[in-house]
Amino acid sequence: MSVIVKEVGRALGRADERLPVASGLKKNLRKVFPDHWSFMLGEIALYSFLILLLTGVYLTIFFKPSMTDVVYHGSYQPLVGVPMTEAYSSALGISFDVRGGLLIRQIHHWAALFFMAAMMVHMFRIFFTGAFRKPREFNWIIGGSMILIGLLEGFAGYSLPDDLLSGVGVRIVAGIVESIPIVGTYLLFFIFGGQYPGTDFIPRLYTFHVLLVPGILLASVGLHLVLVFYHKHTQYPGPGRTNENVVGFPLFPVYTAKAGGFFFVVFGVTVLISALVTINPIWAYGPYVPDQVTAGSQPDWYIGFVDGALRAFPSWESQFWGHTWSWNIFLPCVVLPGLMVTALLAYPFIESWVTGDTGEHHLLDRPRNAATRTSLGAMAIAFYGVLVINGANDIIAAAFNLSINQLTWFTRIGIFIIPPLVFLSTHRFCMGLQRRDRELLLHGRESGQILRLPHGEFIEIHTPISDDQKAVILSKRDIAPLAIPAATDQNGVATPGLAGKKIRAKLSGFFFQDNVARPSAAEIEAAHHHAHEVHDHEITELHEAGKQAPSQLTD
Amino acid sequence: MTSTSVRRHKATGLVVLLAGLVTTGIGYAAVTSTAEASVPQASQGQLDQGHQIFLEGCATCHGLAAQGSSDGPSLIGVGAAAVDFQVSTGRMPLAAPDNQAPQKAVVYTADQISALAAYVASLGPGPSIPSASDVSTTDAELAEGGVLFRTNCAQCHNFAGRGGALSDGKYAPSMMNATPTQMYEAMLTGPQNMPVFNDKTMPPAQKQAIIKYIKNLQQAQAPGGLALGSYGPVTEGVFIWTAGIGALLAAAVWIGAKVR
Numbered sequence: 143m144s145v146i147v148k149e150v151g152r153a154l155g156r157a158d159e160r161l162p163v164a165s166g167l168k169k170n171l172r173k174v175f176p177d178h179w180s181f182m183l184g185e186i187a188l189y190s191f192l193i194l195l196l197t198g199v200y201l202t203i204f205f206k207p208s209m210t211d212v213v214y215h216g217s218y219q220p221l222v223g224v225p226m227t228e229a230y231s232s233a234l235g236i237s238f239d240v241r242g243g244l245l246i247r248q249i250h251h252w253a254a255l256f257f258m259a260a261m262m263v264h265m266f267r268i269f270f271t272g273a274f275r276k277p278r279e280f281n282w283i284i285g286g287s288m289i290l291i292g293l294l295e296g297f298a299g300y301s302l303p304d305d306l307l308s309g310v311g312v313r314i315v316a317g318i319v320e321s322i323p324i325v326g327t328y329l330l331f332f333i334f335g336g337q338y339p340g341t342d343f344i345p346r347l348y349t350f351h352v353l354l355v356p357g358i359l360l361a362s363v364g365l366h367l368v369l370v371f372y373h374k375h376t377q378y379p380g381p382g383r384t385n386e387n388v389v390g391f392p393l394f395p396v397y398t399a400k401a402g403g404f405f406f407v408v409f410g411v412t413v414l415i416s417a418l419v420t421i422n423p424i425w426a427y428g429p430y431v432p433d434q435v436t437a438g439s440q441p442d443w444y445i446g447f448v449d450g451a452l453r454a455f456p457s458w459e460s461q462f463w464g465h466t467w468s469w470n471i472f473l474p475c476v477v478l479p480g481l482m483v484t485a486l487l488a489y490p491f492i493e494s495w496v497t498g499d500t501g502e503h504h505l506l507d508r509p510r511n512a513a514t515r516t517s518l519g520a521m522a523i524a525f526y527g528v529l530v531i532n533g534a535n536d537i538i539a540a541a542f543n544l545s546i547n548q549l550t551w552f553t554r555i556g557i558f559i560i561p562p563l564v565f566l567s568t569h570r571f572c573m574g575l576q577r578r579d580r581e582l583l584l585h586g587r588e589s590g591q592i593l594r595l596p597h598g599e600f601i602e603i604h605t606p607i608s609d610d611q612k613a614v615i616l617s618k619r620d621i622a623p624l625a626i627p628a629a630t631d632q633n634g635v636a637t638p639g640l641a642g643k644k645i646r647a648k649l650s651g652f653f654f655q656d657n658v659a660r661p662s663a664a665e666i667e668a669a670h671h672h673a674h675e676v677h678d679h680e681i682t683e684l685h686e687a688g689k690q691a692p693s694q695l696t697d
Numbered sequence: 698m699t700s701t702s703v704r705r706h707k708a709t710g711l712v713v714l715l716a717g718l719v720t721t722g723i724g725y726a727a728v729t730s731t732a733e734a735s736v737p738q739a740s741q742g743q744l745d746q747g748h749q750i751f752l753e754g755c756a757t758c759h760g761l762a763a764q765g766s767s768d769g770p771s772l773i774g775v776g777a778a779a780v781d782f783q784v785s786t787g788r789m790p791l792a793a794p795d796n797q798a799p800q801k802a803v804v805y806t807a808d809q810i811s812a813l814a815a816y817v818a819s820l821g822p823g824p825s826i827p828s829a830s831d832v833s834t835t836d837a838e839l840a841e842g843g844v845l846f847r848t849n850c851a852q853c854h855n856f857a858g859r860g861g862a863l864s865d866g867k868y869a870p871s872m873m874n875a876t877p878t879q880m881y882e883a884m885l886t887g888p889q890n891m892p893v894f895n896d897k898t899m900p901p902a903q904k905q906a907i908i909k910y911i912k913n914l915q916q917a918q919a920p921g922g923l924a925l926g927s928y929g930p931v932t933e934g935v936f937i938w939t940a941g942i943g944a945l946l947a948a949a950v951w952i953g954a955k956v957r
Binding site: 177178179180181182183185186219220221222223224237238244248252255256259260263306307400403404407408411415417418419420421422423425426427428431433434435436437438439440441442443446534535536537539540541543544545546547548 | 796838839840841843844847848851852853854855856857859860861862863864865866868869910913919920921922923924925927928929930931932933934936937938940941942944945946948949950952953954955
């Protein structure tokens, strides 16, 4: 035994002399990470991505990305003798004639849905806790770009099998490309190698799906994680946690165990779902034929918002300069998603400009304490949600006996009304929670014990909150909104860029509106003093009445 | 009157149009097969029973002589197949006017339905109820039925025959409970918003192939597991955001929980 240990030790020693492994590991394995369940959301996305890479490799062994016409002679009876492309035929082969093929295909597709959903939930956590603030803006952009790239990658995967559903999806994308003014038609011919659908698209998409985009995603994931290491992880406010430290557990052994275990949980849940629940039953859709379509032709959920916008948009079209300008497709499918992505990626810079906050932040905000940011986030989710729901309007109409026309009008009006309502109500929720925090600090928690005083008055006894809770509430930072600049300085010289500065100050006022100020130390002291005075007075009163004072009053 | 003035007379155009229509109509009737427009033979007793049922259950909307009214179309010439489809699926008699007649519990017995069908068929020639051999699928090609189904049916009834939405609250119903006879009758008569697929545009052999494919849809086990209603990616998206992400969030909370 000791011989083996000695030999292994010697071998490792030799490796150490040549590779900088030990020194690097020694430092990084002891790196401290804070602990919270919401810090694992990104891990779900990471593990889904690993599952996608593993299952994707298996699928490439059997998939033939070719649009050559073949006649199906596999084991799925309802399609025997039907002409189709080799791509679809080989996808059917994976589903029915390759051992474990259907399970792997379903794992791959469910993992793709998990990947996109987990990235989004992870982004919500980052946004609502303000984790995107300096110095992490660049990582926010990488993350946001990964969602966009993941969306394209997912769509490419959805389109590869060349079944009826994916063909309809590609047809819509071809229409979107064509709608781009002036260059649309040229772009379409460039992408498809001629008229839609042609015979080039699937081989091209395949290279895009299995080589180019996974490479970009892998590099982005690496950079994303390196930056998390470099910036150190943010932490929630709590006792002993400051902007200058990180309170938590070391990477090894705590997080290696937790993360390793969580990987198997994610893999297990994905495989369980894939073994029990059908996804993308390509055999039921049939091969893509341009003159066929099925009711309920939808993209996967993460593209649903584009489809929803397309379905809701009025049919505007104009013709000038010898071109047809398809506003009805260009605006909802190119301009709107472009604006949404730009707003998303630019948000950290916009917020820092509006608040004038240029400091580094390693301590997370509680969502209630950044009420306007939280409300803007909720508003954005509501906007996105209305579009996603409209993307499924025909399914909703059929399932709930509604009129699809009325649902379209609901979206057309609701897209302008629902998000502002969500903003206002979220803001009220945050204000209510801020007031409650202030109340808790000043007067403590309502104990539910009602005391009747000798002179007939009823009072409820408040118990002070724990020090941990106090530390959390006291983490609130109150930033004053930027002052509206004077038109001229003291020498009567006009302020340069006055209009811009005024807008910035107004936005700043909007951002910090209705903020419930954190009570100062003096206020807390005064409130405690007041409580004790009242209680002392009552205790004396009770003593005078010859009764035993309840113990709660002595605190 | 010169020939020119005859040609220019006000009524000439109308007369020529009418003459044209009449000759075309007669010619068309002469060359058209009468196979699907035959009036089936029925006993006088059955016709009387059917007439009685018609007066009680149908005449309010369709008129005492089945001539139609503002509340319902004329039934003269719709044939026995239309009556059998509408009544045997519970769509007729209608409970309340709406965008579309919904399927509900069947009101009449099989005998009553055939009497009613015979009565309506006696009013004018129309498609008759398909026989057992008409709907037999033994010689039909399953894969051909699939191609025909995806070309003609899937755009409204969805790829798995689960139904779908049409405009203004109308819908294509699910085919999961339809019998082969009802499928055949639906294609023959085009009920509600469905187009008519008569034997000219879709020969009986093709109808039988489609019926074979739909029967396969009704009976087939989903190879991939739970089919989530076969509504496509929407239900898959709902599943991932509820059960899927829900399970992983629960696991994250569990792993992240502080041990005390």
